[in-house]
Amino acid sequence: MNTEILGIILMYATVVVLAIPLGRYIGKIFNYENTWLDKIFNPLDKLFFKLSGIDPTKEMNWKQHLVALLTINVVWFVLSMLVLTNMSWLPLNPDANPSMSADLAFNTSVSFVTNTNLQHYSGETGLSYLGQLILMLWQFISAGTGIAICAVVFMAMKERTSETLGNFYSFFVRACTRILLPLALVVASLLVFNGTPMTFEGKDTITTLEGEEQQISRGSVAAFVAIKQLGTNGGGFYGPNSANPMENPSYFTNIVETISIFLIPMAMVFAMGYVLKRRKLAWTIFGVMTIGFLLLLIPSIYFEMNGNTAITQMGIQQQLGSMEGKEVRFGSAASAYWAINTTCTSNGSVNAMHDSMTPLTGMFTLLGMMINCFYGGVGVGFLNFYIFIILAVFISGLMVGRTPEFLGKKIEAKEMKIAMIIALLHPLLILVGTALSSFLYAGNPTEYAGWLANPGYHGFSEMLYEFTSSSANNGSGFEGLGDNTPFWNIACGLVMLLARYLPIIGPVAIAGILASKKYIPESNGTLKTDTATFGLMVFAVIAIVAALAFFPALTLGPIAEYFSLK
Amino acid sequence: MKNNIIPAIRLTLVCLVFFCGIYTLTVYGISKLAPEDSSFKKSESGFYENVGQSFTSDKYFHSRPSAVGYNAAGSGGSNKGPSNPDYLAEVQARIDTFLVHNPDIKKDEIPSDLVTASGSGIDPHISVQAAKVQVKRIAKVRNISETTIHQIIEQQSEKSLLGLFGTEKINVLKLNLKLDQLTTTLKQ
Structure with a gap:
C-alpha cells in the first residue's frame, strides 16, 4: 500500500488509541477522582488558588460561571493589548521588531484570547519574544477556558436536579495544569529532540553553499508549538506555521503535531461518557463526528494526491500530487490530512498553504469550519455539537409526537430559541461578513486591489475563508488575502468576539436551565439518544443546516473554480 | 462582576x-538534554541542515522554487490559487527554464515539486525523482560519471519512516555537500 496513505492510517489510529484513555483521565479530573498525578498537582493547584485568593470549593450557578469566564477574558484582552502595543521597548526583543498598530493589536489580542489564533502579522517580523510568550500564555489559558466551560456543561447534564454546577476557577486551573501542561511538556520534549529550536537568541546569519547571506529566525519555538497544537489554538511561531522546517522538521514531528491537533477534542467526547456514565452516548457522538470527518477527509486526500489539473495539462507528472504550497517531507496526503484535521477542530495551524490547494479541498476545509463540531475546538467543539443534539431531539420529538427530552430533561420553547439563535449565528456572521467585503471590493476594485492575491472565483474564496475562519474561531487562512488593514483587522476581530462568546453563553444557558428542571427517569416512552437512529438524525440536522446556509456561497467560490479548471 | x-x-x-x-x-x-545531532544546531559544515538554501547554479542540485527567495527570517508560500493565470504562467516559465538547463530531459519526466513553490519557501528537501532528473546536467558540468552521482543519490535519499510511513526524499544541502566532497577527492 502507498506509504503516504499508511502514514495517515497510522496517525488516525494512534490518536483514537490515545484519546480513549485520555478521555477517561479528563473525566476523572472533572469528577474530582484520584489520579496518579495528584501528588504533583494537588499542591500546585493549592498554590494557584492561594496566590489568587480564590476559594475553589465555592459552588456557582450557570450565570456565575459565565460572569467569571467573561471577567477573566476581559482581563486577558487588556493585558494583551498593553503588551502588543509596547513590544518594541519592552525586554526580550533581540531582533528589534516593532510594536503593533492599535487595529492589529486589537485583532491579535481578540484572536488569541478567543482561541482563534488568526494571524494578520508574521511571527518572524511582527512579534518580539515577549510578544510570543504572552501569546503562548493565551494559548494555554484560552484552551483551559474552553475545557472548563465544557466541564460545566457535563456537570449540568448529570442525572439530577441542581442549580449549582461546580466552581469555574477550579475547572479552569485543573484543565490548565492537569491536562494541557503535562501533554505540552511531552510534545515539546519530542520536538526539541527532533530538531525544533528552543532558544532565546536572536537571528543567526550564515553564508550559504552558493555564497549568499541567509538570515535564520530562531526563538522559543518548541514550547510554543506544543501548546498551539494541543489547545486547538493554531497560531504559528513562524509565518507559514508548521510548514516551516524549524517549526515542524520531519515526518515524525509531523505525526506528533498532527496527533496533537485531534487528541483533546476527541478525548472530550469520551470524557463526557465517563462523567455521565453514558459510554454508549459517547460512542454514538464519536461515530457521528467520525463519519462527518471521513466524508470531508477522503475526497480531500484524493484531490490533493491527484494534483492540479492545470499543471497536468502542461505535461508535468503529478505523482507527488499538488505540491504548490506543500513541503516534500510531508507530501500531499499528509498535508491534506492535516488540513481537514485543523479545520474540523478549530485549530487553524497549517503544514501547507490552504490557499494553493485544489479547489474542492479548499471547499472541504471551508466545510470543516462551517460545521465546526466534528470533534471541534477543545471543549467548545462539544458545545457546538450539543446545540445540534438539542435541535435533533426537538425535531425527532415532533416527528414521533412526544415531548422532546434529553437525558431526562424536558426541552421547551426557551431552550429551543437559544439553540436556534446559536445555530444561525455562525452562518449569519460568515455570510454577512463575506457579503460586505465582496460589496466593498466590487464597488472599488482599484482601492482594494491589495486584498486579493488571486483573481476570480478564488479571490472570492479568500474572503469567504477569512470570515469562516474567524467565525469558527479557527485561525487558518487563505493567506494570499492582504488582511493587515483596518477593515479586516476590525471586522474579523468583531466576528471572532461574537463567535466565541455567544456559542459559549448559549449552550451553558441551555444546560444550566435544563439542570434546574425536574429529572424524569427514562421510561419506554423516552426517545433514546444513544442509538444509531438518533445519530443519523443529528447528522442529518448538521448536514441540512450547513447545506442550506452555505451551499450558495460555496458555489460562487470553490465549486465554480473547480469547474473552470476542468 | x-x-x-x-x-x-x-x-x-x-x-x-x-x-x-x-x-x-x-x-x-529539556532542550539542553537533547543530543547534538538531533537538536536544532549548526552541523559540522557550519550550516543548518533543516533550513533549505537556494541552489541555482548548474553544478549543484537545484532546490525547489521559493516564493520568498529562501529567506529564513521571513518564510512563506506563494499563496497562489490553482486557477490563477499569472501563477500558471509562472509554472510554465519554470518548466521552460528547467528544460533549457537540462536539455536531455523530457517534459513528462519533471516531477511537480521542481516547478512549484513550497509552503515555507525554505523547504530543505526535493523528491528523489527531482534529484534524478538533474543528474545528466551535473555529470556534464562536473565531469563525473552519471553512475557515481546516482550512487550518491541512492546513499543520501531518506526512506519513508520505518520504510512504511510517508514520503521518500532527499536533503538538497546534504546532497550538494557530498557532491562537493566527491569532486575534491577526485581532484586529489
Whole structure:
C-alpha cells in the first residue's frame, strides 16, 4: 500500500488509541477522582488558588460561571493589548521588531484570547519574544477556558436536579495544569529532540553553499508549538506555521503535531461518557463526528494526491500530487490530512498553504469550519455539537409526537430559541461578513486591489475563508488575502468576539436551565439518544443546516473554480 | 462582576509566571538534554541542515522554487490559487527554464515539486525523482560519471519512516555537500 496513505492510517489510529484513555483521565479530573498525578498537582493547584485568593470549593450557578469566564477574558484582552502595543521597548526583543498598530493589536489580542489564533502579522517580523510568550500564555489559558466551560456543561447534564454546577476557577486551573501542561511538556520534549529550536537568541546569519547571506529566525519555538497544537489554538511561531522546517522538521514531528491537533477534542467526547456514565452516548457522538470527518477527509486526500489539473495539462507528472504550497517531507496526503484535521477542530495551524490547494479541498476545509463540531475546538467543539443534539431531539420529538427530552430533561420553547439563535449565528456572521467585503471590493476594485492575491472565483474564496475562519474561531487562512488593514483587522476581530462568546453563553444557558428542571427517569416512552437512529438524525440536522446556509456561497467560490479548471 | 475582577487579575498573573516562565524554562532545560545531532544546531559544515538554501547554479542540485527567495527570517508560500493565470504562467516559465538547463530531459519526466513553490519557501528537501532528473546536467558540468552521482543519490535519499510511513526524499544541502566532497577527492 502507498506509504503516504499508511502514514495517515497510522496517525488516525494512534490518536483514537490515545484519546480513549485520555478521555477517561479528563473525566476523572472533572469528577474530582484520584489520579496518579495528584501528588504533583494537588499542591500546585493549592498554590494557584492561594496566590489568587480564590476559594475553589465555592459552588456557582450557570450565570456565575459565565460572569467569571467573561471577567477573566476581559482581563486577558487588556493585558494583551498593553503588551502588543509596547513590544518594541519592552525586554526580550533581540531582533528589534516593532510594536503593533492599535487595529492589529486589537485583532491579535481578540484572536488569541478567543482561541482563534488568526494571524494578520508574521511571527518572524511582527512579534518580539515577549510578544510570543504572552501569546503562548493565551494559548494555554484560552484552551483551559474552553475545557472548563465544557466541564460545566457535563456537570449540568448529570442525572439530577441542581442549580449549582461546580466552581469555574477550579475547572479552569485543573484543565490548565492537569491536562494541557503535562501533554505540552511531552510534545515539546519530542520536538526539541527532533530538531525544533528552543532558544532565546536572536537571528543567526550564515553564508550559504552558493555564497549568499541567509538570515535564520530562531526563538522559543518548541514550547510554543506544543501548546498551539494541543489547545486547538493554531497560531504559528513562524509565518507559514508548521510548514516551516524549524517549526515542524520531519515526518515524525509531523505525526506528533498532527496527533496533537485531534487528541483533546476527541478525548472530550469520551470524557463526557465517563462523567455521565453514558459510554454508549459517547460512542454514538464519536461515530457521528467520525463519519462527518471521513466524508470531508477522503475526497480531500484524493484531490490533493491527484494534483492540479492545470499543471497536468502542461505535461508535468503529478505523482507527488499538488505540491504548490506543500513541503516534500510531508507530501500531499499528509498535508491534506492535516488540513481537514485543523479545520474540523478549530485549530487553524497549517503544514501547507490552504490557499494553493485544489479547489474542492479548499471547499472541504471551508466545510470543516462551517460545521465546526466534528470533534471541534477543545471543549467548545462539544458545545457546538450539543446545540445540534438539542435541535435533533426537538425535531425527532415532533416527528414521533412526544415531548422532546434529553437525558431526562424536558426541552421547551426557551431552550429551543437559544439553540436556534446559536445555530444561525455562525452562518449569519460568515455570510454577512463575506457579503460586505465582496460589496466593498466590487464597488472599488482599484482601492482594494491589495486584498486579493488571486483573481476570480478564488479571490472570492479568500474572503469567504477569512470570515469562516474567524467565525469558527479557527485561525487558518487563505493567506494570499492582504488582511493587515483596518477593515479586516476590525471586522474579523468583531466576528471572532461574537463567535466565541455567544456559542459559549448559549449552550451553558441551555444546560444550566435544563439542570434546574425536574429529572424524569427514562421510561419506554423516552426517545433514546444513544442509538444509531438518533445519530443519523443529528447528522442529518448538521448536514441540512450547513447545506442550506452555505451551499450558495460555496458555489460562487470553490465549486465554480473547480469547474473552470476542468 | 466586581467580586471577580481582583481574583481574575491575580489568577492571570499566577498563570503568567507559571506558563510563560516556569513552563518555558522547563522546555528550555529539556532542550539542553537533547543530543547534538538531533537538536536544532549548526552541523559540522557550519550550516543548518533543516533550513533549505537556494541552489541555482548548474553544478549543484537545484532546490525547489521559493516564493520568498529562501529567506529564513521571513518564510512563506506563494499563496497562489490553482486557477490563477499569472501563477500558471509562472509554472510554465519554470518548466521552460528547467528544460533549457537540462536539455536531455523530457517534459513528462519533471516531477511537480521542481516547478512549484513550497509552503515555507525554505523547504530543505526535493523528491528523489527531482534529484534524478538533474543528474545528466551535473555529470556534464562536473565531469563525473552519471553512475557515481546516482550512487550518491541512492546513499543520501531518506526512506519513508520505518520504510512504511510517508514520503521518500532527499536533503538538497546534504546532497550538494557530498557532491562537493566527491569532486575534491577526485581532484586529489
